[in-house]
Each structure stands twice: as C-alpha cells, then as structure tokens.
Amino acid sequence: MTETITATSGSHSEVEPGHPPTATGLSNEKVGMWAFLGSECLLFGALISTYLLFKGQSKPGTIVPKDVFDIPYTSVSSFVLLMSSLTMVLALAAIQRGDHRRTRVWILTTALLGASFVAGQCYEFTTFVREGMNLRVNLFGSSFFVLTGFHGAHVTIGVLMLLSLYSMSLRGKLPESKAETVELVGLYWHFVDIVWIVIFTLVYLIP
Amino acid sequence: MAIVTPSRPEALAPADRLDTPTRFLRRPTGYTKGLWGWLTTVDHKKIGLMYMGTAFIFFMIGGFEALLLRIQLGSPDNTFLRADTYNQVFTMHGTTMIFLVIMPLSAGLANYLLPIMIGARDVAFPRLNAAGYWIFLVGGLFMYSSFLLGGAPNGGWFGYVPLSRNMPGHNIDYWVFGLQILGIASLTGAVNLIVTVINMRAPGMSLMRMPIFVWMSLVAQFLLLFAIPVITVALFLLNFDRLFSTNFFNVAAGSDPLLWQHLFWLFGHPEVYILILPAMGIVSEVLPVFTRKPLFGYQVMVFSGIAIGFMGWGVWAHHMFATGLGPVAVSAFSASTMFIAVPTGVKIFNWIATMWKGKITFSTPFLFAVGFVAMFTIGGLSGVTHGVVPADTQQTDTYYIVAHFHYVLFGGSMFGLFSGAYYWWPKFTGRLLNDRIGKVHFWLMLIGFNMTFGPFHILGLQGMPRRIYTYPAGRGWDVWNMVSTIGSFVIAASVLTFIYNIYKSRNSPLVGDDPWDARTLEWTVPSPPPEYNFKEIPLITSRDELWHRKYTEDEHGRAVRRELPEAQPVMAGTEVEPSGEAHEGPDLLGADVGHGGEGAEEHEPHIHMPSPSYWPLMVALGLPIICYGMIYKVWAVAIIGGIWTMSSIYAWALEPATAPEDTPVHGPDTAGHDVEAVPAS
C-alpha cells in the first residue's frame, strides 16, 4: 500500500481496510484463515478418528469396505482434486501478475475440477447405496458417509467461493489489490485437498 | 526517533476534548442511534456490553433454575418438582451456566477490553464479532424456546449416549442444535479475538507486555478454537443418530458409547479452563491495582497459563475413571490430573505474593478477587483428591463433585467475573458502583456460597449421588440439604443486591478516566471510551504502561509519582525500565511506526471506523430457522433458513467493511456518550 503511516497515531485504521499494518505483518484475514483451518483440523481429526474406531466394529455379515470400494475410480477423482490445487496456485500467480484473463481461466478450471470431484462423489455414493450400503446399515456405513459427505460439503463450499471469485472478476471487482482474497480461498482449497489425501489414504488405501 | 506524547485525554483542556470528535470521528449517521444502533453495531464495546447484559439475564434464569432445584432437594421425598421437570431444570441449569453465562461473560469482557488493553481501535473482524454475539443470542433463545415447545432438554449437560440417543421427544434435539449454534458463536469469537491479539497490538505492545487478562483470554480463545470442533463432531454424530437413524451411538450395531464420552470430555475439560482462565486474568489485573504493586512473577503467570492450556488437553479421561478404562490408562490420567495442579498452585502463590507487602485497599473488586483466590483454592484442593483415582470412584457423580466444580466455577469464575464487573464498571459507564452495597453483595455472596456448596462436600462423601430428583429420609442428608437450600437463597439475595447497586449507580457522579489509579491502557481512555477508543494509538514502552507513565521507582524500589506526568513527553524506547522487566530487544512494529512517523504532522483527517451492518444479525436469524426445520423434519423450512443465512453471508461479503465517505459527523453536541464522559473537571 502506498499510504504513509502518520506519526503520532500509528493508526491501524486510517489505511485501506484489509491492509492495515499489523503486529505480525500478515493481514488479519490471513491469520484468521489460519486459525480457522487449525480449528478445522480438529474437526476432521475427530471425524476421521470416529471412522477408524468404528470401521471394524460393524456387526459381522454386514457390508465392509472391500465390498464396495472401487480404488481405481476413487484414485482418478482424487487425482482430479489434486490437480485443482495446482490450478489454484496458477490462479493466484496470475492475479498477482495482474493477468486477469488467466486468473479467471484458472479459477474456473479449479472450480470445475472441484465440481467434478463432488459429482464423482455423488456417483460413488449412489453406487454404494445401490450395492446395499447406506447411512443406517451398519457402523461402517454411518461413519463412511458422514466423514466423506462432510468433506464433500467442504469442497462444495469451496466451489461456491471460487465461482463467486469468478463472477467478481468478470464484473471487474477483483483487482490485483484483492489478490489476497484469492490467496485466502486458495488456503482453504489446499486445506480441503490435503484433508482428502488423508481421508483417501486412511479410508480407502489402508485396509 | 519519533517523539510521542502519551495520550492522557483528561489532561487536555475540555474545549479541546470537545472538538476532537468532529475532527477524528466519522461514521454513518442515523444508524448508530437507539435500538437500530444496537442491532447493527459493530463496535466491540457495544457488542461486549450486549454479551455481558445477555449473559447476566441468563445468569438470573440459571440461578432461578438453581433455586427450583434447591427447593426440591431441601427436604427428603419432596414433590415440588416432578421427576422429568427436575431433569429438565438441572440440564438447563448446567447448560445455561456454562454456555450462556460464564462463557459469554468472559467473551463479552474480552470483547470490550482486549482491543483497548492492547491499544487497538477495534477488533480484527468487527462484523464477525457482531455475528458472534447474535448467533450466541439466537442459540440461547432457541434452546430456551424448547420450554414452550414440548419440554426442555432433559439428558444432562453432558448428554451421555445412549440415553440421549434414545430419549423420546424433541427435548434433546433442542440441546444438540442449540449447542451447535452456540459453538459457531464461540468459534467466530475465538478466531476474532485471537487475530485481534496477535495482529492488532499497538506499537511496542510486545507479547510479554500484554496485560495478563489479555494473555489468559488469548489462551482461553485458543482452547475454544480447538475444543469447539471436537464437541461439534460429537453433536453432529448424535444429531445424525437422532434424525437419520445412523449408528454412531447405537450399541446394538456394535457402537461403543464411550466414544461420546471421549469426544465430549476432550472438549469438556479444556472447556473448564476456558471458563476459569479469563477469571484468573481478571484477578491478576485487580490484585496489583488494589495492592499498588505489580503482579508478582508476570512471566510465570503467563507461562503457567499456557501450561494449563496445554495440559488441559491431557486430562479429559479423569471424567471417566469409573467407566472401566483399565488400570494403565487410569494411572496415566491420574498422574496428569494431579500435575495440572502445579501450574494452578503456582498462580495461587503468586497472587498471595502480589498482596504481600502491598498497600491493600479493601474495595469491592479487591474483595471479590481475594474471594476468588480463597474459594478457588478449596476447589483446587478437592480437585486433587479426584486425581486419587480409587477415591474418585467413591466421589465421582456424587455431590462431592458438585461441590468441587461449584467452588471452581462459582467461587472461581463467577467471583472473578464479579470482581471484574466492579472493577471495570466505571470504564463501561463512567460511574462507580457503590462500594458499601458492593461489600454487602460480597459478604452475602461469600456466606451464601459457602452455605450452599460447602455442605455438598459432606453430602457427597455421605454417598448422595448427583442428578437425583429426590432422596429418602434416613440417609443423613436432610440437614445439610436444608442448609444448602437456605444458602442458595442467600446467594439470590446477594445477586439482587448487585442489581440494586447497578440501579442505584445510574445517578452516582462521573469519576473520570482512571478512578482506581490503575495500571493498564484501558484507563488512559475516557470512561466510557469513544467509539474509536484511542484518539492516538499509544506507543507502549513497558508492561503496566499507564502505571509507568504515572510512577517511577525510587532507590528503594518504591513507587514515586512522576512530576507532571501528563506534560512530560516520553522518548520512545528510552524510558528506563524497572528491574525485573527486560524488554530491550527488537520490536519490529514499534520501530516501524517510529520511523514511518518521523517528522510527520499529527493531524490526520479521519479515523475510519467500520460501518454498522445488519447482515451479522440476519445471518444469525437464519440459523434457528434451519434447526427448527430439521428438528421437525419440515425440510422446506430448513431450506428457507439455509437460503436466508447463505444470502446474508453473501450480502455481508459483498458489503464493504467501511461505508464509502458519507456525511461527515457530529459536532460535539451529537457525539453522544463521548461528550458525556468528559470528567466534570
């Protein structure tokens, strides 16, 4: 920012909102996002623990993970989500360069990759339900659907945020000075991706 | 080096004072007046007051519930309350006092004071702050609406499964959804206050110069940040069980009910420290002011607070000693439970050392602070006896436990909060609460408190279990129960005394900025503070900044008032720091601003304060609609609530934090409380 900080006040508030000089040098929004993500770690931590605790506890004879999991299919959708982190990085780089056209391209790509992950998850869920697994059938069913569904909801919210950024950019409301907004959405997006890597490993890959 | 004039507003000529708002203050007109002003405010002080006011009303409701419980238990085989009514009342008493009273009282006080204590004009996210309050309010009202809609929650504040899973009716659903709403409020509050303290400190306000109340609140907010998601998951699972018949707590499907207890107490024990740490902070602020000595061992106080914060995560299973965890796990948690007493004990000794050789004035805030130390000690000692696991199997779920946590949460947290109320009341209102009535309040409360909860130790050791709506004669419990019931009415009388004191204080004289000759920054600003808190952001040169502006030490280390403290310009960074406080060292921010300001003129055009917004309120109002819809499975209603909240969030996100330049504001005559607060001198 170009504002000079005036002498005696050292005021936090007279400069543009969003870019005050802060004690850490990081913006409030960024520190806030990190704090929120720290909280989210515990949220997913508790859900994942619940799943791990319960997956082997189901009554014998009811459906088990290996009956339904289609590892190749889920690997592909995991790859799609992973790629979306790459495009997210590219979007941020683009807006920091001031390349608004590429920014929009990459944001939209990220959103579409995220959306196809969610679509893939919906398809996976319907397949599972057709194969006799649902929320009520046993502990595995309950904890699997709630954990992955909760993650899917996070991805969906991320997609909504990306689409909002896209429409802001279209209307010229996402100037370079707001690059940090893209960065914040990116932080959230990468977090959700990392959580998926953990879930995919613990839920799908480790028997 | 910039020359910084310490801001002592009362030193300025009144005319000068009255002019300042015109020059400095800008805010949209119209909105900030009257009811609408409160509904749309993003001012952390107004929000803090609303938090505390609401929480105090809930305190009276929770207290009323306590009286009902005590009447029922006053005599054996009593039929004042029916079994299910009793269960609803005790569930709501616990839930109210924890989630709707002590947490929001601490949150409100932190909201009001933290920014001022660190020299900031506002919190990091003013609208998020407002949303936190409104969500808390609707969460509380939502939960209480259950009384009118078929019965209040009746599964205990701990909601153990499978009982809470299997209970018919919607009682428990109100509890589950209500706590989830309140969890959102706490989470937003935690993020906001953490960022505020980390990021918004004034130049020179290094972490180790922060007032201890700021530190303790910061630790508590970190605990909230990490504890709330854990209970959110537990509630979410229970919710799914109740609404969609999932199996998380369905024993028939192979579930283990202890999962709930682990999740609940993994939240629940940090929660205990969330409730007590801010009160410890208050006491650590109050004792030095009324003993005219600095807090003994500031660093140790900070680190013991942090230690409590960390260790608080390693003791949760001591709520589960009787559940059959096995001797190895039980021994580990027994040891951790005992050793968390160490940092707590250190605090108690440091408080005593603070009083030692002081010059003690027995004002009401001090009395409550000492009451805290004395009563909290009892609670701490009974806490250690719970760590002796074999004995805990005799104590747990008896009135001995009820005695223990009331000594910690009432004798501790509430005494601390009352101390804070008396101490900061003149900052909130410009007027003191009456000290004589305050003392009546204190002694009534101390006596009533000990009469009510002291006998619980005995009752518990004599085998009286908790959560029973009745008991037979002949167990040896009759007398102590009656004593306790009488004591509870003494407490009620003391609370009425407090309300009378508030009522009476409305006409008491204005007392200026610093009536206690205090130590910290909030006493440098007018009482009540203007919307922007600081006309000039202060430069902090030492811990207990205000005290060091007023006092120095002679060769014996005794406090000596500085000559002409107000007029004396203080060179930034050059002030001699008293022994024991070594804070030379890089202070990025202080240096930054110092250089940036070199030679600049002091006139700045405006102080931009964030504009009011009604979106936080709108976001909050959508949440109970979602919950009602889900409880009664009227999905359309839930979806409407969801759309309401989502669109409010969007509107909020698209609204600029500060409204574009609109009407410049306010001559002195319209500046409202700013003018009123000018000392009569």
Add this chain to the structure above:
Amino acid sequence: MRRNRRLAALSATVFLFLAACAKNAPQTTLKPKGDVARRIDHLINPVFLVAAVVFVLVEGLIVICLVRFRARPDSPEPEQIHGNSRLEVGWTLAPAVILLLVAIPTIKTIFDLARKPADAVNITITGHQFWWEIHYDDLGVTTANELRMPAGRPVEITLHSDDVIHSFWIPPLGGKTDVVPGRSNHMHYEADAPGTYLGQCTEFCGASHANMRARAIAMNPVDFDAWVAGQKAGPVTPPAGSLAEAGMNIFTSRGCAGCHTVEGLTAGKVGPNLTHFATRTSFAGSIFDNNDANLHTWLGDPQAVKPGNKMIIPGAKLNPDEINKLVAYLDSLH
C-alpha cells in the same frame, strides 16, 4: 475481615469433622465396611490431611496479607516487587513433589484394586431402567436389586447394561463402576461382617435415576448357603382356593406375566424375576421396603411413585380387590 476468614477456615474444618462423625448416614463412604472401601479410605485420608494443611497454609497467608498489609493512613507506597525466581521455582517444585508422593501410592492402589480377588463368588449384574438384575453365575440364582453376599468373602461382579449407562455403587463397600451397554466392566466388593449396606445408581439414566437404588446384604456363610438353597428351590404354588391363588390368576390375566418371570408359571423378561419375591427385603429398585402397605402403593399406580419405569399395567388400573389378591400372591412367593 480477619475474623470472618478465620471463621471460614474454622467452619471448613468443622464441616469435615461433622461429616466424619455423622450418625445415621447408612450410605456414607466415610465408614468403610469392607476391604475395598478400607483401602480407599487409607489412601485418601492422608491426602485429605495434606489438603487440609495446604488449605490452612494458603488461607492463613491470605489472612496475614489482609491484616498486615492493609492500607493505613501512614502506609508508604509499597516496594515494586516484580517477582522472585527462587521463590517461584520453590513453589512450583514443592507442590510437584507433594503430588508425586500422592501419585505413587495412588497408582499402586489402582493396580491392586484392578486385580481379581481369589476365591470370589462370581456375580453378573445387569442394569435396567431402573432396577438391577443380579445373577449368580456359578449358583444359577437370579434375584433383583439386592446383592446377597457371604461376609468375609469377596464377590467378583461383572457389569452389563440392558439399555443405557448406569453405575453400580455400594459406598460402604467401595467405589463405583459404570455399567456400560456393549461392554463388560468388572469390580469386586467384600464385606467384613453381616449387615445391610445401601447403595444407588450413580450415572444419570433417565426420569427415575433417583429411584434406582440397591442394597448389599452380607450374611454369615451358613445363612448365605441357606439363602442360596432357598432360591434354588422350585417355585411355591399357592394352595387351591387361597387368596394367593386368586392373586396368581390376576398375575397371569392382568398382564404381569408378560414382563415378569415366576418359574414354572411365566417367562417375562422385562421386569425382575419374581420367583422368590417374598424373600427380598425391598422392591422396585429398592425404593420400597417389602411390606404389604408399600405393595399396595406400588401396584396402585407404579408410574406415580416411579416415573418413567416400564411397569405399565395394560388396561384399567388395578382395583383394590385385585391388588389385595396380588399382594397375597406376592407374599406367598418364598
């Protein structure tokens, strides 16, 4: 001020003293009547003493501060003491050492008490809302709410729950253990001498949690064996034409049979087994002494005296005549 502080300290001491001496407190933990309870008592009493010393020390220091350092007109400004590392290390270490000294015997006792006693009577107790089913594994005897045990011989109890979490506790005999559905928890008690020891469910388990009590009845080994023999004897059939027989007919016709077992007659599983009902000293979760007046009250309206319990008599309430007959029948079930 000073006087009040001292008064508080004094009254706290007096409280504990009174608690220890309380008469007529049959459910107290303070007068151990068995091995487990006594070990706990021996463990905690020194801790109480240490706590009392710390209490007196801390509160005493507070009182001294308040008296000695109160502001007087001539008091000088105090010295600004910011801390004292040596002192602070001292009062960090001192409690840590004390707690370590407490922790060692604690952990030893935890492991001692976790060990299964030799030569125990094996018992399975199942928690129900709101009563206890007590089954003697090796003896094939089932009763309710009253844990009969031979004095001087340990009983090893396995705990199950039929519905929600309960907690089984006979304070004079020892600590409580939670009764968790889906889990088997274990505990043991031993009574020194014959006698009746009162206890209660201590985990909130629903509307009538308060009405879920229990008794342990320790007997001379000889009496215990006689009791076992009595319980194993076949059911008593009331003589033809007696009031009790009329009661038996009501028992089968008014729905009692759906929930209660009387061997040779009915096989209900919801409520307690009533085969030898008349040998019990109490009923309905031990909230009533077993006598005719109480039976009349209970059968007249079970929901009124024990809200939320599962005894719901189908159809109309029992009329006094029916109750009379039922009571006669129940009295005959020796």
